[in-house]
Amino acid sequence: xxxxxxxxxxxxxxxxxxxxxxxxxxxxxxxxxxxxxxxxxxxxxxxxxxxxx
Numbered sequence: 001x002x003x004x005x006x007x008x009x010x011x012x013x014x015x016x017x018x019x020x021x022x023x024x025x026x027x028x029x030x031x032x033x034x035x036x037x038x039x040x041x042x043x044x045x046x047x048x049x050x051x052x053x
Contacts, residue, residue, distance in 0.1 A: 003033055003036055003037045003040060004037065006033050007030065007033050007034060007037060010026055010029055010030040010033060011030065014026050014030065
């Protein structure tokens with residue numbers, strides 16, 4: 001499963017979750033997945049657009 005798919009599924013779970021404890025867990029997982037996605041995008045961006053001196 002890609003990071004993007006994982007984020008989509010976690011967002012979907014949040015939309016119907018009614019348990020506060022489960023909601024907190026999903027929010028933590030979503031935050032971690034979004035952080036990982038941003039790191040990957042940063043690396044890809046550097047690879048696609050290397051800094052030239």
